[in-house]
Amino acid sequence: MKVVIIGAGVAGLGIGWRLLQAGCAVTILERAQAGGGASWAAAGMLAVTAELEDAAEPERTLALRASALWPGFAAELEAASGRSLFLNAGGALLLAGDGAELAVMQARAEGELRIVDAADARAQVPLLGDNLGGLWSPHESHVDNRALGEALTIAFLKAGGLLYPNEAAVRIEERGGRASAVLTPYGRYDADAVLVAAGAWSSLLDQIPIVPVKGEVIALMPPTSAALPGPVVWGEHVYCVPRPHLGRLLVGATVEEAGFDTSPTVAARDHLRASAEKLMPSLRGWTLSDHWAGLRPKSPDGLPLLGPTATAGLFVAGGQYRNGILFTPAIAAEMADLILGKSQVIPAFDPRRFA
Ligand code: GLY
Secondary structure, eight states, X not given: OEEEEEOOSHHHHHHHHHHHHTTOEEEEEOSSOTTOHHHHHSOOXXXXXXXXXXXXXXXXHHHHHHHHXXXXXXXXXXXXXXXXXXXXXXXXXXXXXXXXXXXHHHHHOOTTXXXXXXXXXXXXXXXOOSOOOEEEETXXXXXXXXXXXXXXXXXXXXXXXXXXXXXXXXXXXXXXXXXXXXXXXXXXXXXXXEEEOOGGGGGGSTTOOOEEEEEEEEXXXXXXXXXXXXXEEEETTEEEEEEGGGTXXXXXXXXXXXXXXXXXXXXXXXXXXXXXXXXXXXXXGSEEEEEEEEEEEEOTTSSOEEEEOSSBTEEEEEOOTTOHHHHHXXXXXXXXXXXXXXXXXXXXXXXXXXX
């Protein structure tokens, strides 16, 4: 079976890798660079506790499935690519902003999730200033999403996939009511199945109602005398993610519908930095080392689109919104099975729900 994938983010690469392993011939067309877009701009959190608190049931199940798959997926991908993903299960600390938030956290504290007071919180993260304590999730993880994009690219190519960067799909051709080829300015790629996994840019092709949601992130570097926090820290409407192998702390993120604009703004930089300094006052002495923005792909109901479209042979993997890195292993497995006709679409994620 010949599959053409539009988009070499972690979703397109992951699904392509799984399809190659299943014996398909896979070509990926990428408008820019592999592993770019939201895959590059993300902070890499596998934040089941922090970001899926209000998630509806099918999304929660997908997140938990992905979370369970991550260790094995990372080990397999590291072996296949020879690259480390820097998977770090150092936990996450969610700090309460006020008594009401603390009460909500207390209601969530079960299993390994436990409430910590200010002193416990500071024992986990000595950089913290005054705080009300919050929720401690000891095994929450994060990966280096840029390393993930590189590793998936290597694994995909080593497995025999074809990848064309700087080659945007401009049209999906149909024959007899079926997707049969993808056209770019440079060529025509015949396919038995076409998958759109183009993140925020998926909306530029028909039938796919996805909007870009801008997120800005900054990176701070400590003075030589200071250590990075061990866990991920959430509070003051920001998250702080350590990247120990790069010696920096990521602070994100804004959430804004601003079309396809990815320019970093002074206002976002100052807001992110001030919020992080409220959490950890000594960050005032840290150096701003980077600042960027990415576009999260969001569907009208906030749930992913995973499955067939109204056109036979045309599939979508999109709308991952804030959880694209977390979902990677589950989407790779489920979409490969769907394209191969080995599984059924989950109704809540069916892209045809917007038809
Ligand atoms: N998952 C991180 C973000 O959306 O900012």
